[in-house]
Amino acid sequence: MRRDDRDDPFDDLFREIERMMNEMMGDDFDMHVERGGTGGQTGFGTETHVDIHEADDVVRVIADLPGVEKDDIDLKCDGEMLTISAVSDHREYDERVRLPAQVDEHSATATYNNGVLEVNFDKAEDSADIDVQ
DSSP, X not given: OOGGGSSOTTHHXXXXXXXXXXXXXXXXXXXXXXXXXXXXXXXXXXXOOEEEEEOSSEEEEEEEOTTOOGGGEEEEEOSSEEEEEEEOSSOEEEEEEEOSSOEEEXXXXXXXXXXXXXXXXXXXXXXXXXXXX
């Protein structure tokens, strides 16, 4: 099979990187993006890129969603996982992104400009210490 005939020419590369990271990290490495969707034309696997940035008190997720209208984007978060769903004329996105830290999902703000989605979360406060008496 010629390389041009594959659905995702980078799939082998990503698998090899993940294999090497698993070997290095003891099979606990997670690349944060779980592929979703129901067919070859869905998801972030082809021409979409997701970046996750973590600062002292903020987590920022930036995702490319080319060809999608702002009103067609649906975001959900449970504090640990962000689900991004969107539909365009040519593609469906349905992705779950594991966040690097627990966040306050009610603090989320999102902007969408020129095909780039940016979602910002405040990190959740640490659990309170409980004194045993």
